[in-house]
Amino acid sequence: MTKPPTPMLDRVAGPADLKGMSQADLTQLARDVRQEVISVVAQTGGHLGSSLGVVELTVALHAVFNTPFDKLVWDVSHQCYPHKILTGRRDRMHTLRQGGGLAGFCKRSESEYDAFGAGHSSTSISAALGFAVGREMGQPTGDAIAVIGDGSISAGMAYEALNHSGHLKSRLFVILNDNEMSIAPPVGAMSKYLSGLYSDTPLGKLKDMAEDFEAVLPGPIREGARRARQLVTGFPGGGTLFEELGFDYIGPIDGHDMGQLLTVLRAARARASGPTLIHVCTVKGKGYHPAESSADRGHGVSKFDVASGAQAKSQPNAPSYTSVFGKTLTDEAARDPKVVAITAAMPSGTGLDIMQGRFPQRVFDVGIAEQHAVTFAGGMAASGLKPFCAIYSTFLQRGYDQIVHDVVLQKLPVRFCIDRAGLVGADGSTHAGAFDVAFLSNLPGMTVMAAGDEAELVHMVATAAAYDDGPIAFRYPRGEGIGVEMPERGRILEIGKGRIVREGTKLALLSLGAPLIDCLKAAEELEARGISVTVADARFAKPFDTDLVARLVREHEALVTVEHGAEGGFGAMVLHWLARTGRLDRGLPVRTMTLPDAFIEQDSPARMYAEAGLTAQDIANTGLEVLGIAAARFGSAAG
């Protein structure tokens, strides 16, 4: 399909070109940018809905503010595609979320217009306030503008920042992009509150009067808006929640109406002396019917046909880990009424929407609130329930102290279901599930499992359901399983016990979780070279199977551990144990293969693991290396 003409956008090299444009030109520019976003994401896939929802807002912000001197901070920044198109990266948008290409989120190293990196939500107000204080202390920076969604502002960190902003009273702009959507429909009292600010109040009529005012929003209008708001908020001071926190509140305004946006942004920029929140109402997926009309408003799409909106469907060879988890937990819930589940605004991403469909009263979506999710689960466990807290590895980082202080310290039997473990592909370094084994395995009394395949995941869900002696976690990767035969029902695994998957004699490969398939492939390659290889699946990072490790060390000439996790995790613990028990004294060559001490940028998972040095070939090569050392050291027939 030929791309629609974008005459106004073709004239724009950067935000400076927007300064002289008329409202009509800017409106046309927005139309062009919207078409560009649709054309690009049809080719690349990505976060379509959120970006379409902020097209007019992005044009207006770059037209009114002096970026990059003024710092525009996008929350999550999954909605940054119009921003990237307008800030000199239009010609590279076709590389979006691909190896060596543009990141799917804002990155300081990618552009001076990306004032602050993101990918995780609810950080923008804190960062913007940091810039504002920097300005006040003489740093070369201008205004600070945070753009945060109605989902992201529901997270605790956003309140911490709002609270501090109101305390400091620094000039700061917070644009609340309210599209009444998170990934799923938003949950929580804040969402209802925001809707109450504009649902059926007289303000709706006042908005029309705000149009085309070049000067400050005229007093009667502004006063009228405040009076109308007093009708709906009832706060003692008569203001909105934000005003009670020390913000000037303006809105709500129509985030697709260029006239209102320009008028209000220019007025606010001219007048604001302290923290100012501008409440902008938008539509996620705006201007592209297939997105606007879909349940998730096109939040995350694969490549698609523009005319029909039909997305390219991958042909899976095996069920996804996520769907296996969702189905298996639902079966466990059917057998045990104590089983409940918690998600932090990601019911479909975690697969809990499957259980939600059958047991809606037993699945709790707490909003983007991982810290709360963990301690909430702790309370549930303390009450006698069996909470399964399903949070992506990368987002679980947000609730670490709650894991340590509220759950593990009290030995509460919370089950942590850690999806997206390892490298995740297009979302890149901000979303890597690299650290959970390391940060969980050092906690006293924590049990950590890792599924070697989708059948193992079924057993781990059953094991977690049966395990009430304390906190337990199981991790599994993004995407499809490897196509193993699936059990009817999960088997309860013996805690701390691994398994031998392939018997050999010379080299021992000890895998934790997903690298199992790569270890088996490496073993086949080495076998073809006459080298006999044992492949063991650790199953548990903590407590790991010391009898198994002792046997591998006793019966083989060399040992290699492999994990999709950062240094300081499983391999480190095994090595530490071997050293501590004297099992290295005879000089057995050991290698621990982990993710590197670096962040790996977006690419296909296969290419990311190649960059990490964790392919089957890498494992085979490492095996040859350690066997060579063994031969040189012990004069064996190894190698």
Ligand SMILES: Cc1ncc(C[n+]2csc(CCOP(=O)(O)OP(=O)(O)O)c2C)c(N)n1
């Ligand atoms: C800490 C954290 N938890 C979860 C996510 C996953 N996530 C990405 S966008 C999103 C919804 C954001 O909703 P909103 O802020 O309203 O933005 P919109 O997509 O509506 O523009 C979620 C939950 C995340 N990026 N960071």
Ligand SMILES: CC(=O)[C@@H](O)[C@H](O)COP(=O)(O)O
């Ligand atoms: C922007 C964000 O954080 C989420 O949309 C995330 O990209 C989802 O990841 P998955 O695609 O792995 O569910």
Ligand SMILES: [Mg+2]
């Ligand atoms: Mg939203």
